[in-house]
Amino acid sequence: xxxxxxxxxxxxxxxxxxxxxxxxxxxxxxxxxxxxxxxxxxxxxxxxxxxxxxxxxxxxxxxxxxxxxxxxxxxxxxxxxxxxxxxxxxxxxxxxxxxxxxxxxxxxxxxxxxxxxxxxxxxxxxxxxxxxxxxxxxxxxxxxxxxxxxxxxxxxxxxxxxxxxxxxxxxxxxxxxxxxxxxxxxxxxxxxxxxxxxx
Numbered sequence: 373x374x375x376x377x378x379x380x381x382x383x384x385x386x387x388x389x390x391x392x393x394x395x396x397x398x399x400x401x402x403x404x405x406x407x408x409x410x411x412x413x414x415x416x417x418x419x420x421x422x423x424x425x426x427x428x429x430x431x432x433x434x435x436x437x438x439x440x441x442x443x444x445x446x447x448x449x450x451x452x453x454x455x456x457x458x459x460x461x462x463x464x465x466x467x468x469x470x471x472x473x474x475x476x477x478x479x480x481x482x483x484x485x486x487x488x489x490x491x492x493x494x495x496x497x498x499x500x501x502x503x504x505x506x507x508x509x510x511x512x513x514x515x516x517x518x519x520x521x522x523x524x525x526x527x528x529x530x531x532x533x534x535x536x537x538x539x540x541x542x543x544x545x546x547x548x549x550x551x552x553x554x555x556x557x558x559x560x561x562x563x564x565x566x567x568x569x570x571x
Contacts, residue, residue: 383484383545387555391482392506392513393489394474403500403517407539417515417541474504474513484548486518486536490526495533497523503535507551514547516540 398406409415434452438445481488487503495501499520506513522534540548 382549385549385552385556386481386483387552387559388479389482389552389555390477390479391508392474393476393478393480393487394504395501397495397499398502398517400500403502403539406502407517410541417544418513474506482548482552484537484545484552486521486534488532488534490530490532492529492531495520495523495531497521500538501535507547510551512547512551514541514544516544 406415410417434445434449437448478489487505497520501518501520503516503518504513505516516537517539518535519538520533521536522532524532524534526532537545
């Protein structure tokens with residue numbers, strides 16, 4: 373398997389998950405304007421406590437340390453994750469109060485390529501959505517943009533939307549892949565324990 377196939381496989385893994393999510397329909401012009409601001413560096417798609425530059429130096433140091441002392445690296449990585457969770461909660465509390473971050477939980481189908489969700493909102497195939505996503509339990513928040521590629525009517529005025537990411541930073545996509553793998557491991561362990569309990 374070459375690197376492109378491996379990357380494609382990682383991005384295609386899909387799980388069922390619960391995330392904090394806010395989404396709104398935007399025009400093509402607004403989408404282009406927002407992406408330009410991100411690319412120009414005049415605006416960031418992250419909450420300050422989730423900024424990837426904070427994480428990069430730590431990851432490099434942990435990788436170097438792991439080659440010399442695996443146990444110590446594992447302990448420090450666990451502590452780093454706990455600190456990130458605490459800082460994320462502190463850093464996002466004010467943003468929650470201002471209504472800048474999503475507070476509603478959605479059950480979703482989630483992959484590094486897109487998201488599937490059920491809603492009553494009037495959104496159609498081809499619409500561009502601004503998505504503010506909060507991964508749990510990490511409380512890692514980021515902004516991305518998606519296009520509705522599928523709309524399926526359901527009972528009770530509900531509709532299922534298949535949304536493909538059309539803009540997401542590499543850092544956020546990598547964080548999403550890490551989150552998906554971690555959730556997948558937990559779900560597989562729980563299924564295995566349940567199977568053992570029944571069998």
